[in-house]
Amino acid sequence: DAGVTQSPTHLIKTRGQQVTLRCSPKSGHDTVSWYQQALGQGPQFIFQYYEEEERQRGNFPDRFSGHQFPNYSSELNVNALLLGDSALYLCASSLQGVHGYTFGSGTRLTVV
Amino acid sequence: AQSVTQLGSHVSVSEGALVLLRCNYSSSVPPYLFWYVQYPNQGLQLLLKYTTGATLVKGINGFEAEFKKSETSFHLTKPSAHMSDAAEYFCAVSGKENQGGKLIFGQGTELSVKP
Numbered sequence: 001d002a003g004v005t006q007s008p009t010h011l012i013k014t015r016g017q018q019v020t021l022r023c024s025p026k027s028g029h030d031t032v033s034w035y036q037q038a039l040g041q042g043p044q045f046i047f048q049y050y051e052e053e054e055r056q057r058g059n060f061p062d063r064f065s066g067h068q069f070p071n072y073s074s075e076l077n078v079n080a081l082l083l084g085d086s087a088l089y090l091c092a093s094s095l096q097g098v099h100g101y102t103f104g105s106g107t108r109l110t111v112v
Numbered sequence: 113a114q115s116v117t118q119l120g121s122h123v124s125v126s127e128g129a130l131v132l133l134r135c136n137y138s139s140s141v142p143p144y145l146f147w148y149v150q151y152p153n154q155g156l157q158l159l160l161k162y163t164t165g166a167t168l169v170k171g172i173n174g175f176e177a178e179f180k181k182s183e184t185s186f187h188l189t190k191p192s193a194h195m196s197d198a199a200e201y202f203c204a205v206s207g208k209e210n211q212g213g214k215l216i217f218g219q220g221t222e223l224s225v226k227p
Contacts, residue, residue, distance in 0.1 A: 033214065035215075040220075042204075042217030042218050042219050043202070043215075043217050044217070045214040045215065045216070048213070048214060090155055090156065092156075092215075099161065099163060099206065101158070103156040103157070104155050105153075105155040106154075106155050108153075
């Protein structure tokens, strides 16, 4: 049974560019959450998607947006990249209403 | 509002010694509490969680934690450290009223194990 799959694993972008990160949830899960983990810090909640809608959002600017598809997979988009966006981006899937998150291995984004 | 404080960004123990990683939380609602472990260049793996019931929670790899409401603490312990326990450990809190909602993480504690 595959867990949470994220792609790509590593990515280098230039300031001002746009990036799309992808996540496939664990089989049976219908909810996807995204977290940003800066170097040496704990993960910070970006937003959560359920039924193709954003259900919760953390303290992140509108440059961060997302999408969930009918098959429950999700994308995280970041526009106008800043150096400070360099981080490990983690996707976590769960079943709505149940506390049980499965995290992916993350996408390491470097902005130069 | 919820928050998590992990005391000590780095803890070093000898192999076979007791591991104690400290976590204090703040929550205006009954909390769900979690400990995750992160190995280099990997995602987060759940060690254990407290939701309801018994306040002493046993997890994987010999770890356990005790929920102490009066002290707002959820410290992680392991009686005997192993070299493979070296990793980053994160304590997290979520609200019972928001099942499946966001996790609030602490800053993390890096555990080193000396031979």
